[in-house]
Amino acid sequence: MTNAASATNDSSSTPTIAVRGLWKIFGPAEHKVIGTPDADLTRAELLAKTRSTVGVRDVSFDVSPGEVFVVMGLSGSGKSTLVRCLTRLIEPTAGEVLLDGEDIGKASSARLRELRRHRFAMVFQHFGLLPHRRVIDNVAYGLEIRGEDRATRHARAREMISLVGLEGHDNSYPDQLSGGMQQRVGLARALAVDPEVMLFDEPFSALDPLIRRDMQNEVIRLHHEVGKTMIFITHDLAEALKLGDHIVIMRDGAIVQRGKPAELVGAPADEYVADFVRDVPRSHVLTLRWIMRDRQDDDATDGPEFSADTIIRDAIGAAIATDKPIRVIADGTLVGVVDRVQILTAVAGSGGAP
Amino acid sequence: MSAAAATGRLLPSLPRSAWIVLLSAVTAILWIAFAGQYTLPHDNDAATFETINDIREWIDANRNSNIILVVFVTGIRTLITAIFNVFLAVLQGLTWPGLITITAALGLVIGGLRLAALTGLGVLAFGVLGLWNASVDTLALTFTAVLLSLAIGIPLGIVAGRNDRFLAAIQPILDTMQIMPTFAYLAPFALFFLIGPATAAIVTMIYSVPPAIRITALGIRSVAPATVEAATSMGSTARQLLAKVQLPMARQTIVLGINQTIMMALSMVVITALVDAPGLGKDIIRSFQKNDVGQAFDAGLAIVIMAIILDRLTSRASERVDPARRATRPTPPGQTRRFAIVGLVASIVAVAIGTFVLGGGDFPDEIRFTFRGPVNDVTGWVTFNFYFLTEAIKNGVSYGLLNPLQTILTSAPWWLVVATIGGIAFLLSGLRPAVIAIVCLLVTIRIELWQHSMETLTMVLVATGLTLVIGGAFGVLSARSDRFAAFLRPLLDGAQTLPAFVYLVPAVALFGPTRFTGIVAAIIYAIPPVIRLVEIGIRTVPVAVIEAATAAGSTPRQLLWKVQLPMARPALLVAANQGIILVLAMVVVGGLVGAQALGYDVVAGFARRDFFGEGLAAGIAIVLLGIMLDRITQGAGTRQSTAEARPAVARRGA
Ligand SMILES: Nc1ncnc2c1ncn2[C@@H]1O[C@H](COP(=O)(O)OP(=O)(O)OP(=O)(O)O)[C@@H](O)[C@H]1O
């Protein structure tokens, strides 16, 4: 069920970010592996043989304008390496990263700085704030280094501070704020430069669960308000499903599956992904399309109508209210039916995959 | 670990202990058979010494004609002397009321009223002790050396903080600069730069540059990588990263580095009195020559006061820039400004009074207090009443340890000593250290200082042995008793800020000018870091291990001998290594107060022109001894930990 098409965008516009055949190998054999039979070795084998670790293995994907693209995987799967390769905080070993068609790998260091200053902004797991600067000067840092005057950058910084809900903390120092507040500063700092693409590397894993939920909602709200393209790294599946328009799952540096949230839960590509999604409440993620069956002749034809893209959870009420099977409609035609059996099976969490 | 492995590989058949027994037996037999033969008795007119004297004549003759000497040597000398003269002129021009007030004002701004009182009264004490001019000289020389050290050390430290290869390349050089006993390189530098403040500042820098470089690099390196990455991800240039992120975040560490640099410079500046540098060191040496402990006490006290003032000012300054303090103990912003204004006004008034009212005159003679009489009385009383005790200790150590060991080392055939030391080095630390040790000994023979080196080695071994026994016992005690540790800590802290020279004063007071005095001073000097390292070693044994051993029913004694001490072995080895290096540095300084051998050769080299060659060669022999002892004790996997422990302890070196 893994198909590249479902991760690439459905419209025809050029992707904001396109990654092609990206590799990163750490260690002495960095440039001696790709193109040789060694490239097919597993990570452990390669490490034993060459004392080099594969961080990212032949990764390709497209990110469409304005979408939230989530990369997830267990610890050590190469997510951080991948996202750092996009802006060459880590220099990729091979492959291309295109930003609106421009090959970032070929950018001079001056051009790269230009891109980092104006087009990208990153939010880090451990915040990376400057402890010797007040909140306002942290938020204004990106503007400061590109030479904007104090009044302009402080005005902009103040705007961003209130956007992330930190009014009144302009003059605090980072160590006087809680973890959640510090990450809001990190968010404001990233937003301040008005970037085209925002990169998040597990921004909320250092926060406790309630704060984390707040911050996730904050990102969703900001995404609605500012409409940036976002690449979001996480190892938390719930977070991925909540935020992601598209998700890729990484393992040992390679992508093992890509798709919309429902595709991952409904059709895990292998045991690894299945393990990941096992505990997800399927009825909260899957749409009716995933559980419908073909219409049979004895089915009533006047049951309630639902679009095939309806989340199962939202159809439960209707299913309870009637004996008749729900008719599933896509593009104006009947594509299948769903009755209580399918719905209950999905809620109970077993089966349901086509 | 690696050394043990290497030893095991090269000596496959027997266990290490068997080799030790075998080696000792063979050595003993050879010594009995050959004692008194193949010895290398000392000769004051050895050819090497004459050669060095000739080189000196040539340099003196060509000082103003040889282009290299003119450009480098005379040029550098002139520049440094000029800097010194500027500092001296400024400090003198401030006049004594001005200097006292300015120091107090600095204390006020940096640390508040109490620090102001401490620093102001401290500077006042220089005058009251009758040592105003000498103290100002010492200050000017210290500032010269510190200025140059920071001008070189901070930029190099920044480079080393950002460049791994550069750091790796300079690391061994810095190590060597820090283990070389000061005494050793006075003469070579005096040879080129002549005696006087320039040479004094240069030799001081050799000693005080390493901490400036190391600590700056450490500060840059300990900036959280996440922060550096975040700043890079936003498009900072390398220069912006340095100026806006790394330097501000390393600020506290760098101020701490300045503190260390100042303290090391001060402790060295005092010793440079030997190359005729002006200042308090001269007073001490003069008093030792007259055997006037009371007078040395005054000068020693002035040095201690100066050390305390400089230490408090700079360490408080580093606390002030600590970002973590901001949240917990913010200084009221208005207060700093108020203090600054008060301090500034008072300073201007004081300088004006000093200049216009007092006419820039000297500190008034009427205000005097000296400890000379009382100290000499006490010393006399102690010497008289405890004569039996001090004499018993001195004779016990001399006849029980020093004389026999010295006899063995100097009467044994030289090849037996070389082979035995090589063998010990091999067993303790492996092949490379053994080769280095043997080469050092052979060079010592080549420069014709064998006998004096063996005599100095005797003193070093005895003093180190006593240091380790006493320091080890105190270390164990303070690891096991928090109360004892709390009692000892301020003493150790205090001891670590004192310049080495000061330790000679009480030793001379108790034991008079003898070989034993240098040993006592060396023990006092080296004990604090040894106590500290032993305590840390024992305390850092993981709690889980202690719990497990206690749960198994160990008595406290078993716990100590079977768990804590064995597990603290790396720290103990570091303690031995540090101890031996510090002892060597101090034992040779004992040449000033009656010890013979290499230390005395160095002193004599400055006192008498015809002894110059021997003194310089003795300096080289001291370095060789230092390298040899350092390598031998660096054994079994301690290299790493030594390098780490060194910055903390390094300030003690002399
Ligand atoms: N600088 C480096 N040198 C060598 N190996 C590295 C380096 N950085 C990362 N790796 C290796 O690359 C692999 C991927 O690391 P990465 O940090 O990208 O994982 P991750 O998915 O972000 O994990 P986490 O969830 O723990 O952050 C790991 O095996 C790691 O050990």
Ligand SMILES: [Mg+2]
């Ligand atoms: Mg990561």
